[in-house]
Amino acid sequence: MIGGTIKKPGIALGIAMAGLAFAGATSSASAADLGGGGYADLEERIAELEATTARKGNRKVSLTVSGLLNEAILFWDDGRESNAYVITNEEGQSRVRFLGEAEIAKGWKAGYLLELGIRGSRGDRVDQDTADGGAAADQLSTRHSAWWLSSKDYGKLWLGLTSDAADGITEINLANTNHFASSNKQYAGDGGNGFFIKNNLGNNIAISPGSSLRWGNVSSPPGAAQQIGEGHRENLVKYETPTFAGFTGSASWGEDDIWNLALRYKGEFSGFKFAAGIAYSEINKNNQNTWRRGAGDTDELGLSASLQHTETGLYITGAYGHLTDDGVSAISASLDDESDFYFVQAGIERKFFPVGKTTLFGEYWQTDRGAWGVPVTGGGGNVISIGGDFVTGSTYEGWGVGINQNFNEFFDLYLLYNHTTAEISTTSGKLTGIEDEFDYVVGGAQIKF
Numbered sequence: 001m002i003g004g005t006i007k008k009p010g011i012a013l014g015i016a017m018a019g020l021a022f023a024g025a026t027s028s029a030s031a032a033d034l035g036g037g038g039y040a041d042l043e044e045r046i047a048e049l050e051a052t053t054a055r056k057g058n059r060k061v062s063l064t065v066s067g068l069l070n071e072a073i074l075f076w077d078d079g080r081e082s083n084a085y086v087i088t089n090e091e092g093q094s095r096v097r098f099l100g101e102a103e104i105a106k107g108w109k110a111g112y113l114l115e116l117g118i119r120g121s122r123g124d125r126v127d128q129d130t131a132d133g134g135a136a137a138d139q140l141s142t143r144h145s146a147w148w149l150s151s152k153d154y155g156k157l158w159l160g161l162t163s164d165a166a167d168g169i170t171e172i173n174l175a176n177t178n179h180f181a182s183s184n185k186q187y188a189g190d191g192g193n194g195f196f197i198k199n200n201l202g203n204n205i206a207i208s209p210g211s212s213l214r215w216g217n218v219s220s221p222p223g224a225a226q227q228i229g230e231g232h233r234e235n236l237v238k239y240e241t242p243t244f245a246g247f248t249g250s251a252s253w254g255e256d257d258i259w260n261l262a263l264r265y266k267g268e269f270s271g272f273k274f275a276a277g278i279a280y281s282e283i284n285k286n287n288q289n290t291w292r293r294g295a296g297d298t299d300e301l302g303l304s305a306s307l308q309h310t311e312t313g314l315y316i317t318g319a320y321g322h323l324t325d326d327g328v329s330a331i332s333a334s335l336d337d338e339s340d341f342y343f344v345q346a347g348i349e350r351k352f353f354p355v356g357k358t359t360l361f362g363e364y365w366q367t368d369r370g371a372w373g374v375p376v377t378g379g380g381g382n383v384i385s386i387g388g389d390f391v392t393g394s395t396y397e398g399w400g401v402g403i404n405q406n407f408n409e410f411f412d413l414y415l416l417y418n419h420t421t422a423e424i425s426t427t428s429g430k431l432t433g434i435e436d437e438f439d440y441v442v443g444g445a446q447i448k449f
Contacts (some may be wrong), residue, residue: 004235005041007270007403014284022157022367023172023376024284027141030077031424034425035051035379035440038106038157041226041357042192044361047220052313058356060102061100061101061102061111062101062102063098063099063100063127064098064099064100065096065097065098065113066093066095066096066097066098066099066448066449067094067095067211067257067448067449068092068094068179068446068447068449069118069301069446069447070088070089070091070092070093070179070180070444070445070446071086071087071088071089071093071120071229071441071444071445072086072087072088072127072180072256072442072443072444072445073085073086073087073265073444074086074087074123074126074187074416074440074441074442075440075441075442075443076187076195076438076439076440076441077208077261077438077439077440078128078195078196078198078271078435078438079435079437079438080435081083081128081202083131085121085126085131085132086120086121087120087121087122087123087126087133088118088119088120088121088122088123088446089123089179089442089446090122090123090124090186090200091123091177091179091180091181091182091184091186092179092180092182092446093117093118093119093143094117094118094119094120094377095115095116095117095143096115096116096118097113097114097115097116097144098112098113098114098308099111099114099347100112101111102248104326105277106110107152107153108149108150108151109149109150109151109153110148110149110150111147111148111150112146112147113144113145113146113147113162114144114146114147114255115142115143115144115145116140116142116143117139117140117141117142117143118132118139118140118142118242119130119137119138119139119141120137120138121133122136122137122139122391123139123186123187123318124186124187124189124190124193124194124216125137125189125194126194126195127189127194127195127214128195128196128198129196131209134275142161142302143161143233144160144162144163144312145161145162145234146159146160146161147159147160147278147332148271151242152239152242153242154241154242155239155240155241156240157237157238157239158236158237158238158239158240158252159236159237159238159239160235160236161232161233161234161235161236162233162234162236162238162398163231163232163238164232164233164234164236164238164252164258164281164303165231165234165238165250165251165252165260165261165262165279165281166229166230166235166252166253166260166279166280166281166300167230167231167232167325168231168266168277169229169231169277169278169302169303169304169345170183170184170226170227170229170230170304170319170321170341171183171184171221171230171304172275172276172277172304172305172306172317172319173304173306173317173345173361174273174275174307174315174317175306175308175310175315175317175345175347175349175355175361176349176359176404176406177206177345177359177361177402177404177414178413178418179404179414179446180361180414180442180444180446181345181361181384181404181414181416182198183227183230183304183343183345183365184220184226184227184230184397185219185227185365185418185420186214186219187219187418187440187442188215188420188438188440189190189215189216189219190216190217190219190220191216191220191222191293191378192211192214192216192222192374193210193214193216193217194214194219194344195214195215195438196212196214196215197212197213197214197215197217197218197422197434197436198434198435199433199434199435199437199448200435201284201433203347205386205434206386207384207385207386208384208385208386209374209382209384210295211294211419213372213434213438215388215396215438216421216433217372217384217391217394218369218395218396218424219367219396219414220341221293221323221325221339221365221369221372221373222292222293222374222375223293224362224367225322227319227341227343227367227385228293228300228302228321228323228327228339228340228367229279229281229287229300229301229302229303229320229323229341230302230321231260231262231281231302231321232278233253234252234254234258235245235254235255236252236253236255236258236365237253237254238250238252239251239252239449240243244427245303246265246266246267247264247265248263248264248265249261249262249263249264249438250262250263250264254317255273256279256284257282257283257284257343258282258283258284259282260273260279260280260281261279261280261425262277262278262279262280263278263279264276264277265277267311267393269366269374271309271310271311272307272308273306273307273308273310274305274307274309275305275306276302276303276304276305276306277303277305278301278302278303279303280299280300280301281299281300281301281302282297282298282299282300283297283298283299283300284297284341292375293323293325293330294323294326294327294328294373294375294381294387295325295327295330295331295373295375295376295380295381295382295383295384296325296326296327296328296330296373296375296381297325297326297327298322298323298324298325298326298327299324299357300322300323300324301319301320301321301322302317302319302320302321302322303316303319303321304317304318304319304320305318305319306318308349310406310408313348313349313350313357314348315346315347315348315349316344316345316346317343317344317345317346318342318343318344318345319341319342319343319344320340320341320342320343321340321341322339322340322341323337323338323339323340323425324337324338325337325338325339325371325373327373327380327381328370328373328381328383331371331373331381331382331383332371332383332390334427335370335371335383335392336374336392336393337369337370337371337373338368338370339367339368339369339370340367340368341365341366341367341368342365342366342367343350343363343364343365344363344365345361345362345363346361346362346363347359347360347361347362348360348361353405354405355405355406355407355408356405356406356408357406358404358405358406359402359403359404359405359406360402361401361402362399362401362402363399363400363401363402364398364402365397365398365399366395366397367396367397368393368394368395369393369394369395369396370392370393371383371390371392371393372384372391372394373403385426386424386426386427386431387428389426389427389446390426390427391424391425391426392425392426392427393424393425394422394423394424394425395422395423396420396422397420397421397422398418398419398420399418399419400417400418400419401416401417402414402415402416402417403415407419409448410447410448410449411446411447411448412446412447413444413445414442414443414444414445414446414447415441415442415443416441416442416443416444417439417440418439418440419438419439420437420440421436421437421438422437422439425434
């Protein structure tokens with residue numbers, strides 16, 4: 001076994017003798033040198049290897065290493081230019097996970113989660129001029145670093161960098177598609193990043209403060225690579241209740257300040273599987289983390305649900321998010337401070353082939369943003385403007401079809417096509433003279449280990 005250890009002197013001696021016998025074909029003197037000195041040297045070397053070999057935890061705390069790799073090819077067409085990039089798929093980022101636990105008392109366990117994200121070419125940061133995502137490429141990031149304490153009767157307490165109570169709340173899906181076709185659409189860009197929306201002459205469009213118009217401006221508010229209503233990973237304290245009749249509640253608080261409450265359900269009835277969740281979040285305007293999603297204080301509602309017929313594999317999944325940005329209304333009472341997001345995916349997932357389940361689906365989504373409020377350092381915020389006019393709202397709409405083929409539960413091959421459109425309004429009316437359509441195809445694979 002690679003990385004294993006030799007524990008018995010008899011086995012070690014047998015290996016040494018076999019090696020020395022082979023060497024004896026060219027030197028009989030070496031074969032005869034199996035005295036105390038040679039054996040002691042071998043035992044010393046074995047001890048050194050044992051001291052430096054990774055083990056499965058200590059005698060009390062377990063260690064499980066797992067993870068996944070998710071790489072793909074992104075083919076894109078902005079109406080004037082097309083190309084293909086190799087990307088790390090941010091719908092399900094490549095990662096390695098270290099998980100452990102131990103019983104500390106009867107009915108009580110303690111454990112830890114350490115997870116590192118791995119990126120080559122970051123898929124939600126590439127654009128027409130940057131094939132690898134620029135400064136965001138070739139990075140390691142800490143996704144989770146937290147300990148937990150749990151009881152079957154009293155629930156689970158987390159402390160450290162990990163998912164807040166709302167993380168994953170808009171991504172509940174009983175079908176196997178979240179690794180490449182989740183509700184959080186990021187291939188064109190997110191939160192002010194990604195591909196440029198160009199004018200009809202093929203030039204970038206300047207927006208204030210100091211940037212250029214991108215698809216990420218219409219796809220989601222600034223900040224995290226997530227949709228409206230979706231949670232994130234934070235330095236926080238989180239509590240999860242025990243599961244009762246299929247329901248699990250959670251609450252978290254972190255940073256300065258973020259807090260959220262969530263309720264999830266999972267169960268089966270009358271030949272159907274059903275899963276759902278809802279969460280409410282508030283983010284304080286003084287919070288300066290990188291995923292703050294407004295010009296001031298914001299509150300968000302996120303929810304999703306998924307229903308699947310067990311026998312046929314037919315399923316439908318839907319998600320909704322709502323955001324209110326007090327920072328926008330503080331700048332001007334006439335500006336729209338609310339944003340909404342809708343997503344639906346439906347299809348069939350069943351074992352057409354003996355190697356594993358096949359998933360075929362279609363999907364539609366729409367994000368209706370109010371005024372584009374953005375935070376500024378030190379608190380407060382402003383509203384993005386184009387040519388001196390405030391952006392008063394936008395609609396980001398898309399549809400697509402996809403297929404995923406699973407192999408023996410650990411390997412997935414996938415292909416996705418999405419067509420997207422954008423409509424942007426300013427204080428002078430609808431923004432015209434822009435390339436407002438974007439198409440892309442993503443083909444790749446995920447392998448779990």
